[in-house]
Amino acid sequence: MTMRTPARNGRFGEYGGRWVPESLVPACLAVAEAFEDAWADDGFRGQLAGLLARHVGRPTPSTPAERLSAELGVRVTLKREDLTHTGSHKINNAIGQALLAQRMGKRRLVAETGAGMHGVATATAGALFDLPVTVFMGEQDVERQSHNVFRMRYLGAEVVPVRSGSRTLKDATSEAMRHWVGATEEAHYCLGSVVGPHPYPWLVREFQRVIGDEARAQHPGTPDYVVACVGGGSNAAGTFAGFADTSARLVGVEAIGGSGATNGQVGVLHGSMSLFLQDEHGQIREAHSIAAGLDYPGVGPEHAYLRDLGRARYVAVGDDAAVAAAAQLARTEGIIPALESAHALAWVAEAAGTEELPAGSSVLVTLSGRGDKDIATLIARAEENVA
């Protein structure tokens, strides 16, 4: 079994750890201790399961994609995180961390967001638990995801645009960490992906493993392939966790412009050692993707470890392929996927019928979210193509 509880130093092989300023070490230790305790407590687990059933709408279905399968020549099943309350898998983690924050006696939540889905999920959890929420979001993402900005504010969250660096997820994460340094007593940092210092890569994976556990129970037999998109990698980690001890081949699909696991080098950013896109001097490169949620130059440390072990494989696809895959799913299945999830579908479409994904294989694809948030991006792209 390759996806187990890490030791208390938070290592996945050489990756992970807790590379944070001393001011954040006691806070990270407190989160680790609280999570360890909560996760071993049936009461906490039961409370979370109840919330996920009643508020989030779990379990989400697994849908055989029959018309898409006929086009591609492989048997595709979709794990439908797009059908959760708020429209993406991010809610699984946000509800879990809000419950943990409440247990720790914290009085407010701090989060970063890229596409805005984690921000919306945290704002939702904050409303549910009566905890004020502050969300840091890159200025560029604020512009391209204005609907989600409205949703967060409508839910009562404060959204702080981040103007430094690439003005996307990387800088929003830095700013959230800076803010947390000054607020560790009262605030819980509700990190949205399997990145950051220990215990976050482990904690977020555990809160997301409900995806993989459900999918495994729902799938007739073990799928030949399990595929998910990877930005930081939370929906992939949660999905893979359900299948790591099976014969399924695990494939993480990155955006070409944010391909930390595919093209990154070992480094340290945002509290963990992992794989990051860097220049020859060690400066972190800015990521670029049409999918704001994949616009991150690195990948969670456990993904780096799974890659090195050969247990999971990481590939990258470009913007055009993702947009085409979204259109194909809409046309064949009546589902508009998030552009992030469309990357996973794009790899399946490209690889189907090749050695990488032989004809007739069964493929489970996690549809991490729905495409409503991307409509403005798709409209702009359609207009560009007409012009």
Add this chain to the structure above:
Amino acid sequence: MKILMPYLTGGINPQWTEYLPAMAESGADWIEVGIPFSDPTLDGATIQEASTAALANGTTPQTVLDGLAASPVPVVVSTYANLALRKGFCTQLKDAGATGLIVPDLPLEEAPALEQEAADAGIELALLVSPATPPERAREIAARSRGFVYAVSSMSTTGERDHLPASALELAARLQADCPVLLGFGISQPEHAAAAAQVADGVIVGAAIMRRVLGGASPAEVGAYVASLRAALDTR
């Protein structure tokens, strides 16, 4: 004698090395030179801006190291773990004439990744303590720190503040170390420096200098400001 260590972001402008002798002549005992990193997660707005500006100038770790020889006093380099962990970094520091290293995102548990390499290269790796550090942990940090202990004055990022928080004085007063304890973060006025000197062995001043440098202050003007800090430390 209290220790005064002003900070400068390496490569902040083409004439950056001229600030080093100016600060030394104005009473700096040591100078902290920052190698700019793309993602300075423990820095506030001023040093973020300085880092971005320096990188936009084409500054690289090597161009900063090449400039260190201009300093007449010992130089302690500061940079983030991603740059400090690159192969041979401590040897490069030594070759460039630096004496020490500060890595803000290298807490005690991760320090073994650099401690041996630093020791082998003859570079003093200074560790940080913060007001949130429990006493027993602070003792271990003080014991493993080399050159000096960097006492972070407040639960915040780098940057100027109106007052030196009580947490700063309390932290510096309770720290027991074999090497000097320097207080940093939020020290910008001579009176802050004077107050810090009551409990610490010296001060580190960063953002207040970088705000002046970013505003176009000449080496002489920055020197005058450093001299005011020196005077405050000496006339307590």
